[in-house]
Amino acid sequence: MMATKPLKKLVIGGVELNSRLFVGTGKFSSPEAMAAAVEASGSALVTVALRRVDVRNPEDRTLSALDFSKYRLLPNTSGARTAEEAVRLAKLARAATGTNWVKLEVTPDPNYLLPDPIETLKAAEQLVADGFVVLPYINADPILAKRLQDVGCATVMPLGSPIGTNRGLKTVDQIRIIIEQATVPVVVDAGIGMPSHAAEAIEMGADAVLINTAIAVARDPSAMARAFRLAVEAAVLAREAGPGESTAKARASSPLTGFLHETKGAAS
Amino acid sequence: MSSFADVMEQTDFAAVRELIASRTASDVEHALAAEQLSADDLAALLSPAAADFIEQMAQRSAALTEQRFGRVVQMYAPLYLSNECVNKCTYCGFSHELKIARKTLSVEEVVREAKLIREEGFRHLLLVSGEDRRFVNIPYLLEVVSEMNKIFDSLAIEIQPLQEDEYRQLVLAGVDGLVIYQELYDPERYRLYHVAGPKRNYRNRLLAIEGGGRAGMRSLGIGTLLGLGDWRTEAWSVGLHGRWLSRHFWQSRLAVSFPRIRDCAGEYTPDLPVGDPEFVQMICAMRLFLPDAELVMSTREPAALRDNLIGLGVTRMSAGSKTNPGGYASQDHEGEQFEIEDGRPPEEIARIIEERGFEAVWKDFDREFVAPRGG
Numbered sequence: 039m040m041a042t043k044p045l046k047k048l049v050i051g052g053v054e055l056n057s058r059l060f061v062g063t064g065k066f067s068s069p070e071a072m073a074a075a076v077e078a079s080g081s082a083l084v085t086v087a088l089r090r091v092d093v094r095n096p097e098d099r100t101l102s103a104l105d106f107s108k109y110r111l112l113p114n115t116s117g118a119r120t121a122e123e124a125v126r127l128a129k130l131a132r133a134a135t136g137t138n139w140v141k142l143e144v145t146p147d148p149n150y151l152l153p154d155p156i157e158t159l160k161a162a163e164q165l166v167a168d169g170f171v172v173l174p175y176i177n178a179d180p181i182l183a184k185r186l187q188d189v190g191c192a193t194v195m196p197l198g199s200p201i202g203t204n205r206g207l208k209t210v211d212q213i214r215i216i217i218e219q220a221t222v223p224v225v226v227d228a229g230i231g232m233p234s235h236a237a238e239a240i241e242m243g244a245d246a247v248l249i250n251t252a253i254a255v256a257r258d259p260s261a262m263a264r265a266f267r268l269a270v271e272a273a274v275l276a277r278e279a280g281p282g283e284s285t286a287k288a289r290a291s292s293p294l295t296g297f298l299h300e301t302k303g304a305a306s
Numbered sequence: 307m308s309s310f311a312d313v314m315e316q317t318d319f320a321a322v323r324e325l326i327a328s329r330t331a332s333d334v335e336h337a338l339a340a341e342q343l344s345a346d347d348l349a350a351l352l353s354p355a356a357a358d359f360i361e362q363m364a365q366r367s368a369a370l371t372e373q374r375f376g377r378v379v380q381m382y383a384p385l386y387l388s389n390e391c392v393n394k395c396t397y398c399g400f401s402h403e404l405k406i407a408r409k410t411l412s413v414e415e416v417v418r419e420a421k422l423i424r425e426e427g428f429r430h431l432l433l434v435s436g437e438d439r440r441f442v443n444i445p446y447l448l449e450v451v452s453e454m455n456k457i458f459d460s461l462a463i464e465i466q467p468l469q470e471d472e473y474r475q476l477v478l479a480g481v482d483g484l485v486i487y488q489e490l491y492d493p494e495r496y497r498l499y500h501v502a503g504p505k506r507n508y509r510n511r512l513l514a515i516e517g518g519g520r521a522g523m524r525s526l527g528i529g530t531l532l533g534l535g536d537w538r539t540e541a542w543s544v545g546l547h548g549r550w551l552s553r554h555f556w557q558s559r560l561a562v563s564f565p566r567i568r569d570c571a572g573e574y575t576p577d578l579p580v581g582d583p584e585f586v587q588m589i590c591a592m593r594l595f596l597p598d599a600e601l602v603m604s605t606r607e608p609a610a611l612r613d614n615l616i617g618l619g620v621t622r623m624s625a626g627s628k629t630n631p632g633g634y635a636s637q638d639h640e641g642e643q644f645e646i647e648d649g650r651p652p653e654e655i656a657r658i659i660e661e662r663g664f665e666a667v668w669k670d671f672d673r674e675f676v677a678p679r680g681g
Contacts, residue, residue: 065376067663089672119524119557123675130674148524148559149552149598202373255372 045277048245050083050223051139051171051192053110057082058240059270060112060225062250064090065202066259069103075253076104079263085112085141085248088127093134112173114141116151121161128165140165141195142174150200155182159189166190175227178209183216183224194220195248197228198239202251204231207238217243233269240273241281310550311512319492319539322349326538329353338362343595348545351591352538360583363590367619370597378667379659380600380622381652382430383423384464386631387411387450389641391436393503395489397534397567397574399629399643400436402503407641409631410441413449420457422634426626426652429669430460432485434629434643437466437505444472451479460671462525466504467514473521480676484518485527486511487565491543495535512547519555526551526558527602532585533567533576541588545595552598561600561622562592566607567644582611586618593619605646612648612655616662623659625652 048055060083066072076084084104092098093113104111113131118124121144128140142165144157153175159182165172171192176182178196186194196213199205206229207213217224223245230236236247249266256262329350337347338359350356351363388410391400399406411419423431431454435442442465454461462483463476473484490496493508500506519526528547530540548560566585567576580588589601603612603620605627612623626649628634630642639645648655656666 065378066665067377068660068665089675090667090670092669117671117675119675126674127672130672146557148557204373251373251376254376 045274046245048223050173055082055110055246057267057270058246058274059236059267060085060227060246060248061253061263062114062248063087063100063104064116064250065254069099071259072100072254073103073105075259075263076109077263078260078267079249079253080267082109083112084109085114085250087116088113088131089117093131110139111135111137112139112141113137114143114175115161116143116145118144118161119146119154119157120144121157121164124157124161125164125168128161128170129168132170138169139171139173139192142172142191145175151202152200153177153197155179158182159185162186162191163189173225178212178216180212180215180219183220187220187222191222193223193225193245195225195227198226198235199229201228203229204252205229206231206235207242210242213239213244214242233265236266237269237273240270241276309509309513309516310547311509313546313550314491314493314512314543315509317543319494322539322542323536325349326353326542329355331355331358334359337594338366345542345546348542348591348595351594352541352588356587356591357583360587360590363587363594364618367590367593368617370593371601371617371619371621374597375621377617377664379616379620379664380430380667380670381428381656382432382460382462382622382624383426383428383652384432384434384604384624384627384629385416385419385423386434386629386633386643387416387465388435388438388441388631389643390438390441391503392438393436393505394501395503395505396499396501397531397576409641410435411631413446413453415632415635416450417453417457419632419634420454424457427656427668428652429458430462430671431458432462432464432483432624434463435465436643437503439466442466444468444475447476448479451476451481455480455673459669459673462527464527467511468517470517470521473518473523477522477676480673482523482671482676483525483527483561484515484523485529485561485563486515486518487527487529487531487563488512488543488547489531490535491530491540491547492535499534515551516554519551519558522557524558525561525600526555527561527563529563529565529602531565531567532580533578536578537580537584537588541591545592548592548596548599552596559600560596560598561602562596563602563604564589564592565604585611586615589615589619605648606644608647609650613658613662616659616664623655625650625655 061079061081091100115124115127144154145151173193175195183194199208225246226239226244227248231252253262326349333350334356337350389400394402464485496508600622601620602622659666
């Protein structure tokens with residue numbers, strides 16, 4: 039296992055965030071259940087699908103359930119199939135809410151909701167040029183991550199496995215490369231199903247994780263949100279503590295090169 | 307591109323019936339354990355042998371629905387534009403030869419209906435009509451759509467089949483969903499019920515929804531009219547059709563409806579009625595075969611059954627529907643396509659959805675995706 043990167047402060051778009059657990063607001067049984075889970079998660083960044091809310095209406099049930107004095111709102115463009123649609127939605131969100139942060143999602147396939155790399159890059163370029171702080175949702179593609187970083191994205195958000203599958207970090211080898219090479223924060227988004235997956239991502243060197251389905255469809259969403267909070271905090275503590283190297287086997291014997299030591303030993 | 311019509315025309319429906327009838331308990335168990343279901347697995351889940359596994363199917367269906375869609379039910383309402391129709395179909399309340407009060411709403415009347423529907427909370431609208439191009443045509447639809455864009459966030463149509471370039475015009479204008487029920491997938495039985503008019507052309511109807519897919523409709527809705535054919539082979543065909551559409555129009559979401567025939571002006575009683583246990587078996591089988599499809603429940607079904615289907619696989623529900631043009635404003639029943647069973651107001655349905663631990667979602671799309679909001 040590679041040595042874990044030392045933990046730096048999490049700064050996105052010039053803002054320091056005090057939690058490495060980001061949460062989504064879809065799929066909950068009610069706005070109240072959602073708000074309670076967000077609160078229990080201790081998250082500092084909450085993403086909301088623009089298609090689900092009436093962003094122009096301050097009395098929207100989802101938006102008004104959340105206390106935005108505690109969390110930063112991260113509007114997302116979920117449902118957009120092209121760069122053009124995503125850019126239009128982001129601008130709508132900025133005009134209505136005042137935030138220039140956007141979680142860029144361009145997912146032309148309505149089933150697995152896998153992100154379109156070409157349209158995502160195109161939209162990211164336009165949005166950055168227009169002054170947005172862009173957090174793009176991507177497949178775990180290290181080259182795409184570099185390209186998005188180059189055009190000025192504030193983070194990259196590779197998926198662990200397809201949205202909503204709860205399968206954990208199936209793309210672990212690619213995410214490892216992204217983490218190794220990134221100059222912006224890496225947020226593992228999508229597919230994280232259990233607190234252990236979230237801890238694994240942070241332990242590997244991810245800067246943050248984003249969770250939605252695993253919390254929303256748990257029998258007790260608030261309890262699950264707290265479990266994720268604790269897992270992320272545990273992994274952060276572990277990184278701060280400086281973990282020892284792990285190796286596949288004990289190092290007692292050297293069957294192939296043992297003779298070298300023996301020769302040395304005999305000579306001295 | 308080939309068409310699903312080719313697939314159906316090459317299907318031996320008698321053999322499919324036999325395949326389904328011969329499935330055993332172990333075939334059902336195999337299907338329940340499979341991660342990716344084959345057409346044979348679907349046959350097993352629709353078979354008489356699967357009746358003993360209905361609880362396991364429901365459990366699996368509920369879990370899959372929750373995982374893919376979350377604890378939400380999306381709400382929509384139909385708005386009937388016209389009951390004019392050139393087709394003669396033996397089961398339909400709008401059938402050409404029936405002496406009913408015929409009406410096509412003016413754009414002003416559509417707006418009046420739309421505002422009443424919007425006041426009930428709806429943000430997703432389904433525009434419905436009989437099939438008569440003299441009344442419901444592209445210029446009329448474009449005018450209606452431009453008004454509806456000001457009121458609703460999502461617009462779908464369920465009207466006569468159109469040409470691909472006509473669908474393209476409607477997509478550009480702001481229509482994001484297309485619904486065309488094939489009614490009957492067995493071509494022989496199809497001809498028995500569709501006696502005269504353009505709808506008699508089985509193949510054209512299957513081709514039309516593919517035109518909508520090519521034109522960029524984001525949602526493609528299909529279904530078989532239950533009561534006309536052997537529900538097992540029909541549901542099997544719907545499943546295959548759904549999978550075919552999803553593969554070919556990978557950017558469109560699939561929606562499957564399960565309309566059961568009810569009393570209507572033609573006083574048609576279903577030849578092959580589908581009972582509640584079979585109905586639930588079919589919905590669960592469809593969820594297992596098409597995990598990502600929206601499964602739609604209209605007010606054709608009685609209140610108690612609808613309530614029990616929340617969370618079991620259904621993801622989209624209508625409420626408070628009127629099935630005659632102008633029915634929201636006039637409150638009369640003249641010229642209805644069919645009588646609804648669940649007449650409870652939308653507010654009450656939403657409350658029941660919430661009591662069952664789900665959120666009634668009124669808005670799950672935004673005008674900004676397709677066209678800037680007018681007005």
